[in-house]
Amino acid sequence: MELKEVIGRRRTIRFFLPFRPVEREKIQKMLEAARRSSCVGNVMNVRGIVIWKDQASPELIKAITPPLGYQQMQTAPAFIFWYNDIAAYQIDKWIGDLHKLAESRRIGTDVASTKAQIDRGLRPAFAAAWQQAAVGPLAFMDVGQAIAQATLVAYDEGLSTCCMSSPRLEQVGKLLDLPETAVPVCLQAVGYSAEQWEAGGQTVKPPFESLFFEMRHGTPFEADPAVEEELRREKMIQAPAPLAWREAELKYLMTALGLEERITAFPFPAAAPTGNGAASSGAAGDAKS
Numbered sequence: 598m599e600l601k602e603v604i605g606r607r608r609t610i611r612f613f614l615p616f617r618p619v620e621r622e623k624i625q626k627m628l629e630a631a632r633r634s635s636c637v638g639n640v641m642n643v644r645g646i647v648i649w650k651d652q653a654s655p656e657l658i659k660a661i662t663p664p665l666g667y668q669q670m671q672t673a674p675a676f677i678f679w680y681n682d683i684a685a686y687q688i689d690k691w692i693g694d695l696h697k698l699a700e701s702r703r704i705g706t707d708v709a710s711t712k713a714q715i716d717r718g719l720r721p722a723f724a725a726a727w728q729q730a731a732v733g734p735l736a737f738m739d740v741g742q743a744i745a746q747a748t749l750v751a752y753d754e755g756l757s758t759c760c761m762s763s764p765r766l767e768q769v770g771k772l773l774d775l776p777e778t779a780v781p782v783c784l785q786a787v788g789y790s791a792e793q794w795e796a797g798g799q800t801v802k803p804p805f806e807s808l809f810f811e812m813r814h815g816t817p818f819e820a821d822p823a824v825e826e827e828l829r830r831e832k833m834i835q836a837p838a839p840l841a842w843r844e845a846e847l848k849y850l851m852t853a854l855g856l857e858e859r860i861t862a863f864p865f866p867a868a869a870p871t872g873n874g875a876a877s878s879g880a881a882g883d884a885k886s
């Protein structure tokens with residue numbers, strides 16, 4: 598499949614075929630795509646742990662189950678637990694990674710002088726900032742970039758996925774032998790879709806001009822209808838949800854998979870106010886959807 602069509606066909610899938618295992622080699626391809634992603638200084642802070650449902654203890658499945666995860670957790674045969682390992686940013690490691698970029702002729706033009714500039718110019722600043730950078734926006738963006746690449750490869754391989762909010766460290770740390778430097782980011786269900794690949798249509802997104810600007814915030818980057826038409830032909834832009842038969846498909850899925858009419862995997866604990874005013878779902882983890 599062409600890249601633009603893969604992007605167009607990707608949509609979150611929550612109903613999987615529980616009887617159809619995911620091939621190990623397809624998961625390997627997803628992980629390789631994640632390994633090929635870009636990131637700050639090539640420190641590669643992304644980590645993923647593959648969890649096969651049929652080999653996981655009930656305790657582990659319970660611990661990784663997110664609040665909005667009923668259908669996925671009931672039906673997906675595999676999961677990838679993605680996390681940020683802040684140890685990847687440790688100052689000597691970070692500087693070492695930059696040196697390797699110089700040695701492999703990816704940055705700078707002269708190896709010795711580039712390394713000297715890294716040591717003299719960057720090391721002092723990075724030494725002061727690495728602990729903050731390791732949990733800063735760019736570190737999590739890079740985990741996201743890796744997950745996005747893995748996700749697109751999954752769809753290219755005929756798989757489907759659903760990213761879910763991450764279990765909390767205290768719930769899974771021991772069960773997964775996580776290092777203290779792990780910061781959980783996301784749990785991704787992986788499997789073969791029980792839904793038609795259309796899944797009732799492409800997920801509707803906010804208008805283009807409301808998201809993207811030109812030169813300054815508030816001046817929309819105006820989309821050219823001819824380009825939209827080209828992307829429609831290339832299947833990146835597809836028929837929006839819900840397609841006419843979605844209602845019937847959902848009923849069919851619920852019956853075929855023996856699912857209850859609910860989306861939450863367990864009752865939500867009462868929301869408690871947090872410092873920034875956002876509601877927290879307490880021990881159950883943040884409910885992102």
Ligand SMILES: Cc1cc2nc3c(=O)[nH]c(=O)nc-3n(C[C@H](O)[C@H](O)[C@H](O)COP(=O)(O)O)c2cc1C
Pocket residue numbers: 607608609610611663664665666759760761762783800884885886
């Ligand atoms: C980081 C992340 C966390 C998410 N958490 C959940 C979740 O806990 N439960 C769920 O049902 N969907 C979850 N989703 C799926 C989103 O609801 C979905 O991606 C969104 O509706 C956009 O749809 P699309 O992926 O089809 O474009 C999550 C997605 C992301 C990227």
